[in-house]
Amino acid sequence: TNLSQDGLMPNRSLKRNTFELNASSKLHDKLKVSASANLVRTDTKGRNETGYSDNILSSFRQWFQTNVDIKEQEDVYFKTRRNVTWNPAYYDDLSPIFWDNPYWTRYENYQTDNRSRFFGNMGLNYKITDWLNVDGKVSTDTYTYIQEERINKGSNPVAKYTRYNVDFTEINYDLMLNFNKDLTEKINLNGVVGTNLRRTHQRSIYASTNGGLVADRIFSFTNSASPIEAPSESDEKVGVDGIYGLLSFGYDKTLYIDVTARQDHSSTLPSDNSKYFYPSVATSFIFSEVIDAPWLSFGKARVNYAEVGNSAGFGQLKDILSYSYQFDGNAMYSVSGTKRNPDLKPESTTSIEAGLEMYFLSRRLGFDFSWYKTNTKDQIMPVAVSNSTGYTDKIVNAGEVENKGIEVSLFASPVKTDDFKWDINVNWSKNENKVLSLFDEVTNLQLGSFQGGVTLNATIGQPYGVWQGTDYQYHENGQPLINEANGRYLVNSSASNNIGNMNPDWNAGINNKFSYKNFNLSFLIDIQHGGDVFSLDTWYGFATGLYDRSAGLNDKGNPVRDAVADGGGILLPGVKTDGTPNTTYTDMSNYANATGYYRASNAQHMYDASYVKLREVAFSYTLPSKVLENSFISAVQFSVIGSNLWIISKNLPYADPEAGLSSGNLKGFQSGVLPTTRDLGFNVKVQF
Secondary structure, three states: OEEEEEOOOOOOEEEEEEEEEEEEOOOOOEEEEEEEEEEEEEEOOOOOOOOOOOOOHHHHHHHHOOOOHHHHHHHHHHHHHOOOOOEEOOEEEEEEEOOHHHHHHHOOEEEEEEEEEEEEHHHHHHHEEEEEEEEEEEEEEEEEEEEEEEEOOOOOOOOOEEEEEEEEEEEEEEEEEEEEEEEEEOOOOOOOOOEEEEEEEEEOEEEEOEEEEEOOOOHHHHHEEEEOOEEEEEEEEEEEEEEHHHHHEEOOOOOEEEEEEEEEEEEEOHHOEEEEEEEEEEEEOOHHHHOOOOOOEEEEEEEEEEEEEEOOOOOOOOOOOOEEEOOOEEEEEEEEOOOOOOOOOOEEEEEEEEEEEEEEEOEEEEEEEOOOEEEEEEEEEEEEOOHHOOEEEEEEEEEEEEEEEEEEEEEEEEEEEEEEEEEEEEEEEEEEEEEEEOOOOOOOOEEEEEOOOOOOEEOOOOEEEEEEEEEEEEOOOOOOEEEOOOEEEOOOEEEEEEEEEEOOOOOEEEEEEEOOOOOEEEEEEEEOOOOOOEEHHHHHHHHOOOOOOOOOOOOOEEOOOOHHHHHOOOOOOOOOOOOOOOOOOOOOOOOOOOOOOOOHHHHHHHEEEEEEEEEEEEEEEEEEHOOOOOOOOOOOEEEEEEEEEEEEOOOHHHOOOOOEEEOEEEEEEEOOOOOOOEEEEEEEEOOO
């Protein structure tokens, strides 16, 4: 396959070529060999910047001058190849004070990366008897990755060239004994006993120029203005040896019991704690096989229990030295700021799930209900410690987080005739999580800190991912308090107020499918209720006057940017200290207004992330078979597919609630996000 893609931003491209080969051969009646190989080459240029300072969308959404013509910025860049920016330092100093010309950023400060990846396997299967066979397989996944980032001379940040090289290889060796035996007419026993050896090796090196570049547009380490500092290097080898077994018992196609067990031995844990065992049991009972009822088409009850272990990452056990600088020709090293832990234990997750699945009226109606609870404890993470210890944080086994919830799926075929059928599927899920414990006497663990002064936290007794920041001051009736002198909100300036939760209250999806003869139409409605997102875009943009609510007319019919004495300003919803509604208009004539970062609380820019979306629509038409009966073609189908077609409803202004920055489990923060795109595709499938 070949993929060639242009992005939304200028000077953006992605090219990917994939080559795949699969082969198998029966060497003997009982011996079969198989192999697969995949080679993927990806070259990317100009990925969109995220974060803040070098993100063009942060400029547009937070600080931009709306009287600037972007086309003029484009023209002046391509005519001069200079950084003639809309944001000069002064009238007689045209160098950028904060933001570069956006075309300069895209064509001079671009990023590139390329990855060459190979993954594949080779295996042998030997059939010992008709119910017993042995499988042996060796698989590998290896890639070489190079990432380069550039900042040319004349940019607002110091000119720089950085390069990051990674070589990664993972090899798995698997040996499995598989069996499947009918012990009687009603009893079946099948399972597997096996071992897995996994070896990973990653080497990386990161280097950067120092103090700028000597010549512009030459991105190399030899062009560094000052001698480059020692690069950051890593060489990580990890091994995990596992033995496991699965036993599946089935009785009369009615009762099923699956039992699994696995023990892993990890090289990243201390020798006393390097082995960890985790089992599981899954049971199901198909009661429709023993209940003779014409209205019941199928019924199954299930209960499952599982434990899962997880080891530490590389290099978490022993303290390391970090290179600091050269002094008098000697390399100087210092102890890392993170205290490693030689007594780490493996992480563990315990889960239980129960469910009921039933279909009625010849499967015209049905549901699948499940309840679950998952507890994860001894998580391996860094926690802050007193600087007097000589460290900033310490790697520990910390805390327990519980997740529990329900998932419901409803199925129905309201209409079914010879030519027409309507199927509907409704899914609804709700998850509640809670931090049950942390480390020692710690009651709050900061998971992430973001621009604007907000943080995501794990607090005992609270959900995992609570937003904290400055908040309103509130009257006893729950309404925010207004300063009667200037009409602004009174702010609780503590940064530890709980102001939001990144987790949604519930999610749902409604999928409809209509079939009429050779035509098929389906569409999916996707729903999220709840969850909170902090917008850095409005945090700054409401102060700089970029958004519509900072202009126009107020409820008096006067321009909001006029002086309050002249009838301007806005009336914020809230109450006076006596609990009566606010009647004081507040000034909106400059950046120090009540709605932006200079005066507002963080809570004022925390938004409900609920949405209703038309996620996908698909329409297809299959040519009648009689049209093709005299040809070598057996079937032809035409399809049109659209994704993310319509945000039907949302509460977050100016952006898609799903767009934003995220890292691991951290989400719910927006800064300079790209507009959401609609995707349209046309497909023709021909069978011979």
